[in-house]
Amino acid sequence: MNEISAGDTAWVLVATALVMMMTPALAFFYGGMVRRKNVLSTLNLSFIIIALVSLQWVLLGYTLAFGPSLGGLIGSLRFGGFAGVGSEPNADYAATIPHLAFAAYQMMFAVITPALITGSFVERVRFKAFLLFALLWATLVYDPVAHWVWGVGGVLRQLGVLDFAGGAVVHITAGFSALAFALVIRSRRGYGAAPMEPHNIPYSVLGAGLLWMGWFGFNGGSALGANGLAVTALVNTNTAAAAAGVAWMLLSWRDNKPSVLGIVTGAVVGLVAITPAAGFVTPLAALVIGAVAAPISYYAIKFRQRRGLDESLDVWACHGMGGAWGALATGLFAARSVNPAGADGLFYGHPVQFLIQLVATVIVIAFAFTLTYGIATALNRTIGLSVSDTEEQVGLDISEHGERAYA
């Protein structure tokens, strides 16, 4: 029998609340970047996910991700409906906190991941199709990948992949699914012809600030205890965000002026990139990971724009590419001296770790992209992914929700 630690449990509960806050924060980060006729729709795409995926997680998601492994591919149904998930710890995952605390903490990760994807199809997605997509995606993409990487017996965990807080599980899956979805759904009408200006950049600054704060729970909480590892993760998180914010400022300054939307985007990209590495690297490595993440995402956005793809809010460039860089960087900078439960990376004389990270990254990209492309295509051919041209012109706030944001 394991002893429950009050300190560990308190920290994980606080971290759960912090990560929960990230989804409404993301809603505002995205909501500021769309036109005013679509701000409620955009906020709601994230908000409804909190409710929808919370239900999915209690009923089915948790057990698919963290139930006893079936062949390393998926969890069994033993924890369906949170059956048997209570105040006793589950030593497989966190020996000093109630099993239910772990399940609740993980629920917030399952929530924010599909919400991240919404940036790819804002301002034109049909709400009904989106609801179906979110449920299918959470069940068919997120839960299996979470099981592979984090579940005891999961295939990628067996391989030895390091993903501290979800660089692959959260950001690579979301980013490359966003790319796949954008390839299926049509562009916004007039995309490329007229600039689609962000209608409220202060919302985006507010959202990014709250994301930064929430990320202390996302990465710091992934230590699953109130301990030195949580502190390491928190400091690395802050350092990477800072480095990426400054780097993005310099990039946009060189191209025009130091854009505020650019600076806050940079900070978010730094947070994305440090996510898989947060509990495995030194603060100096975190600085490098953040600083390099900024140009990667910056030029990924430019590349995406040149290709004329309306992946509207650059989920792929920020989360997909930032997450992929973070996953690979973990294979470079990880050090057992930081976290004995981790591994040494390439720079610490263990090049195999880099290969493991590379293989896992490629597998997760291929899986998330392919499945999302399939789900989106199926929905597009049956109920249709996008609203009509008239509905889009009027704006989704009115046409999908019958409300206006600003009276």
Place this chain on the structure above:
Amino acid sequence: MTKKIEAIIREEKLNDVKDALHRIGIVGMNVSECRGHGRQGGVTLAGRTGSYQVDLLPRVQVNIVLSDHNVEKTIETICRAAQTGNIGDGLIFVYPVEDVIRIRTGQRGRDALIYPNDIDERRVREQAAAAGSSPAGK
């Protein structure tokens, strides 16, 4: 005759224009925000990455209804206060006004445009002062 002046000016010049108009006794006006462009076409803004072009720029439209003998002085005042010398300073349109009705009193036409200490009362005072002092001069 009453006229309407519609001046499209820079947002940042609104306070200067308002103050200058108050100084000459134009006390009634209404202001609306508008967007548009003339020959200058637009500006470049900083985006997440690099820049993008915006063609409709924010401007302020000042509407004033006044007696026609006050039009020239008002136009001069607006021009002086709103000018930067750069492209995009704006335009002034002048229209005839059929009638003016003050809802509170039912006054019509020129009567509806009179306020205490406005440009017309000042003119009367200045003329009276000039008339009062001229006999002594002669």
